[in-house]
Amino acid sequence: MIKNPNECIKILITVSIGIVFGFFIGLSIPSLQSTKIWTPSNPRGAERLPRGIVVPESDLYLRRLWGLPSDDLPRKPNYLVTFTVGYDQRNNIDMAVKKFPDSFTILLFHYDGRTNEWDEFEWSKRAIHISATKQTKWWYAKRFLHPDIVAPYDYIFVWDEDLGVEHFNAEEYITLVRKYGLEISQPAIKPNKIAPWKMTKRRNNSEVHKETKERPGVCSDPHLPPCAAFVEIMAPVFSRDAWRCVWHMIQNDLVHGWGLDFALHKCVDPAHEKIGVVDAQWIVHQTVPSLRNQERQRCKREWTIVSARMDNAEKAYYKSLMSSNLTGQR
Incomplete structure (x- = not known):
């Protein structure tokens, strides 16, 4: 038993100092049993990395x-052009690729393996080849x-393999x-065997x-497809910002793209001013036969599905918006 009160006070002071000192020492030593979350604003999965080491974007530049x-890289290409190709169309693709200078990265998707x-x-040798x-x-x-x-890339060209490009110049197209x-945007189409939509006709x-002006009853609004804010999916060109939206709109299980051209306007605003057809740089759609009856049926089915999904998503959004407004008024 401690009989001297002064000794009690000394012990309490010593213990208190030890606790405070230990607290600050603990703060200065990183915990070995937990990982620090550096910043919740890092990309998903990278929250535990210091911001200075995070590289959220990549590129297609060859190293x-x-x-x-x-x-x-003595010079970094500013634009990207992709073609989905089969070897049988090599001569047409050869002519098309030669229309794109060194300021373009060339990317070929090979559907025939x-x-x-x-290499002929x-x-x-400077193109990127992806095969599936x-x-x-x-x-x-x-x-x-x-x-x-x-x-x-400032602009991304996502093109088919059967386009005649005799009257097309890529750099002049970008200028316009x-x-x-x-x-x-897209280059205008010169009518060939199959007439294009009026909007995309040169x-x-x-x-x-x-x-453009369509037949009565075709367009519900003169500022909406196919009378405005409309390009076809055979030769579209997207700005970096527009593609970021369009990519998210592409459905993972719908592969033919039918119906997308009627929804692209949702990715820019005002769409009727920022979507257009370039007449001065025009192409010919050679319509190489590629779709069999079964594939064509799936294309039409996908068009129906993507339209229904878009309508349902918009209805759900507006329903949620109205519900929120009603809740706020109570």
Whole structure:
């Protein structure tokens, strides 16, 4: 038993100092049993990394295996063009690729599994080749053109293999797209065997057009597809920002893309001003036969499905919005 009160006070003071000192020592030593969350604003899965090391975006630039990383790219391409191809269309693709200068990254999606044969073309050595047999353009786009991968490119061309490009110049096309502020666009189509939509048909003595007149009853609104804010899915061109939205709209299980052209306007605002057709740079849709009856039936079915999904999503959104407003008024 401690009889001296002074000794009690000394012991209490000593214990208190020890507790405080231990507390601050504990703060200064990182815990070995838990991982620090650096910042919740990091991309999902990277919350435990310090922000300075996080690289949320990538690119499709080809790199060397030697030398310094800073010497890999004397010039970074500003644009990306993709073609979904089979070897039988190699000569047409050869002519098309030659329309795109070094400011473009060339990306070929091979649906027939034949990639090595393309080495007969000099440009093939600087192109990127991705192969998955019997897949469609939009299947590839959803899996290999994530917005965080194509972020370095100002514009992304997502094109078919059967386009005649004799009257097309890629650099002049980009100039016109910038001039008219187009976020989603396509070259005009010169009618061939199959007439295009009126909106995408080439007009003489015009650089760009953004609207058209259809038959009575075709368009519910002159600012909506197919009278305006409309391009077809055979040769669309997207700005970086527009593609970030469009990519999220592409349905993972719907691969033909039918119906997308009637929904693209939801990704830009005002759509009737930022979606247009470039008449001065026009192409020919050669319509190489590729769809069998079963595939065509699926295309039509997908169009119905994507339209229904879009309608249901919008109805659910407006229902939720109205519910929130009613709750706020109570």
